Amino acid sequence: MSTATGTITVEFCGEEFVAVKGTPLTIGRTGDVEIDDNPFLHRNFLQVVEEGGLWWLTNVGTTLTATVADKKGLFQAWLNPGARIPLALERFTVWFTAGPTTYDFDILVDSPAFTSTGSEDVETDSSGETTVGRVTFTPDQKLLMVALCEGLLRRSYAAPGQIPSSADAAARLGWKVTKFNRKLDNVCQKLADAGTRGLHGGPGKLASNRKARLVEHALSTRLVTEGDLALLDAIDADDTTGEAHR
Structure with missing residues (x-):
């Protein structure tokens, strides 16, 4: 069976959190990446996890959505509850809104499967x-x-x-x-x-x-x-x- 290669790092407010194979990196009100003590934010909202030889970002919440895009604005996905996307590019930014507050963080992939080219028109x-x-x-x-x-x-x-x-x-x-x-x-x-x-x-x-x-x-x-x-x-x-x- 193939295994995911490379390292996945989440950057939030100047801190870095490295995902480890076999253990989900949790992001939310509590967990590995504690976003904020915001009652509108799920305790466990997003997860970075390795499965089937790929790293994935999964929305494990029940009501909130997240917008995921690469730094060049060429790729964008809207992550509904239960949805997931493969982390196959070198860098992503994730935006989401909980109550009146909007947050964002970056995901860095040191050995991406794909490289984005070109520019937004x-x-x-x-x-x-x-x-x-x-x-x-x-x-x-x-x-x-x-x-x-x-x-x-x-x-x-x-x-x-x-x-x-x-x-x-x-x-x-x-x-x-x-x-x-x-x-x-x-x-x-x-x-x-x-x-x-x-x-x-x-x-x-x-x-x-x-x-x-x-x-x-x-x-x-x-x-x-x-x-x-x-x-x-x-x-x-x-x-x-x-x-x-x-």
């Missing part, structure tokens, strides 16, 4: 519209995603982040909440039409859950990056200029 035309793959976003739609991700983009290292309420994000952009919600619906529908899961509205789909899923998707696919914070800084500069002239 992101273009911005003269009108300011941003195209990623088959989806095109208007400047306002891009601003909305940056505002939702701002708290996580401005961190100096991997640590818990807060996703703003719709009211706070709207105020950050100088919009009415009705405008924000309308544009949020449009962004989620565009991505859902392109095949992104977890963004549909309807019964049982709370606004906070959709926003969390949107933030995880935008960060994992590099729809927004730290460089996009300049868009919000420009709003701050305009507000300051406006105050100076009043």
Whole structure:
């Protein structure tokens, strides 16, 4: 029987945790990697385990989901309860949201089975519209995603982040909440039409859950990056200029 080769390391908040063959590396409120004393977080949420000659990341929770992506934004998986993915690339980032808080950590694979190549197809035309793959976003739609991700983009290292309420994000952009919600619906529908899961509205789909899923998707696919914070800084500069002239 073949056996998994290489070492799997989980990096969280500056600490490293190495997976050992034959013993699951547990991640959650308690376990080998203690994320946070958050009552919304499962005691045992994710596991890194060797099976059948491969290392796997498995969601052993009952309600929470996780978004898993490579560092280049070329691969993304949505890990539902009971689902698992093989850790076959050299580096992954895992995002998940428990209650009001979003977390992320990295998984390093020292001898990956595959190597990702190429780059994400992101273009911005003269009108300011941003195209990623088959989806095109208007400047306002891009601003909305940056505002939702701002708290996580401005961190100096991997640590818990807060996703703003719709009211706070709207105020950050100088919009009415009705405008924000309308544009949020449009962004989620565009991505859902392109095949992104977890963004549909309807019964049982709370606004906070959709926003969390949107933030995880935008960060994992590099729809927004730290460089996009300049868009919000420009709003701050305009507000300051406006105050100076009043």
